Amino acid sequence: MNPLSSIRIAFAALRLNLMRSMLTMLGIIIGVASVITMIAVGAGAEARIAQQIDSLGSNLIIVVSGAITSGGVRLGFGTQMTLSEDDAQALQREIPEILVAAPGVRGTAQIIYGNLNWSTVIFGTTTDFLAARDWGVAQGRPFEQAEEDRAAKVALLGQTVASTLFGSADPVGQLIRIKKVPFTVVGVLDRKGQSMQGQDQDDTVVMPLSTARNRVLGGSEVSRRAVGAILVKMREGADMHAAGTQIHDLLRQRHRLQPAQDDDFWIRNLSEVAQAQEASSRVLTLLLAAVASVSLVVGGIGIMNIMLVSVTERTREIGLRLAVGARSRDILGQFLIEALTLSLTGGLIGIAVGAAASFTIGHWAHWQTELSMPAILLAVGFAAVIGVFFGFYPARKASRLQPIEALRYE
Known part of the structure; x- marks a missing residue:
């Protein structure tokens, strides 16, 4: 069986259970949308910090006068x-x-x-x-x-x-x-x-x-x-x-x-302040993206679960194909393609949802957001890896079925 036939059969199988396929993709959609939105919010925060630093002036050091002490209380820098x-x-x-x-x-x-x-x-x-x-x-x-x-x-x-x-x-x-x-x-x-x-x-x-x-x-x-x-x-x-x-x-x-x-003075190096704030913003962005990535893992578990159900439902079909000459790798490829299709389709829908969510946050919450192509590619690539990783076990299980036992399955 050539790869094109495997893709055609995989799409046909997913269309037969369209509602179940959509529900299975929901975890991937939410995961990709969350990752893209969180990274966009974090990137917007970094850009905002950079704008504020630039507004103060580049390569700027501010030296402030010292503090005055009154009754044992220091009133802060600049008071003297x-x-x-x-x-x-x-x-x-x-x-x-x-x-x-x-x-x-x-x-x-x-x-x-x-x-x-x-x-x-x-x-x-x-x-x-x-x-x-x-x-x-x-x-x-x-x-x-x-x-x-x-x-x-x-x-x-x-x-x-x-x-x-x-x-x-x-x-x-x-x-x-x-x-x-x-x-x-x-x-x-x-x-x-x-x-x-x-x-x-x-x-x-x-x-x-x-x-x-x-x-x-x-x-x-x-x-x-x-x-x-x-x-x-x-x-x-x-x-x-x-x-x-x-x-x-x-x-x-x-x-x-x-x-x-x-x-009796205070020196404020704005480049160090900028570096510290940008580092904090990057850590926050990575933390938000990591939390959002949990949704992708949950979506991957959903794909594995539904693929195992699909293998069980189609055991006789798998046995028939093996009996008429299909090889184990054809069955493996077919189920991997189904899992990958679920994850990539969910990823593409998740991009649209994430972009819409980022725009909504920026427009209504007046929070600067920035969509970046690397973030989109990372989210979709991660979704594809999740699909292959969690789809491999059900696909391997399907490919290792014995034709006689599969045909006898009720």
């Missing part, structure tokens, strides 16, 4: 401004791998335009800030070094602030008031979206550091050349871990900290 503009200049001057180091101060204020107002984050920084954050300007222009030198009253608006105060109108050139001080809007920043902590990065106003210090935040909040943070952008290909160590050692030296003293 232990960094300075001089620290930022020293980092850029003495560590060759640093491309730019942008110092900054941060506060909150009410922004007023006409009869509209909005409370937002004020960030005073240097002209290197946009390069450090890989942040472009959608409208207008960035502020210039000359404006920073003379503490000019100019500001860049984030997308959230611009849309809240101006709607669809062009904010560039308009006057806004921040703590009763008039500012000219010189540009609108590109959209960044949420940070890894879920904060809206576009809900901000960026202005020259000298302006924020002298005209908005005031001497009580920011004294002399102190800053709350320094954004350090490394050159492409730089060793981020080694750079973090160099920054740490240089700042301890500049702050004259003794070996027994704690750091």
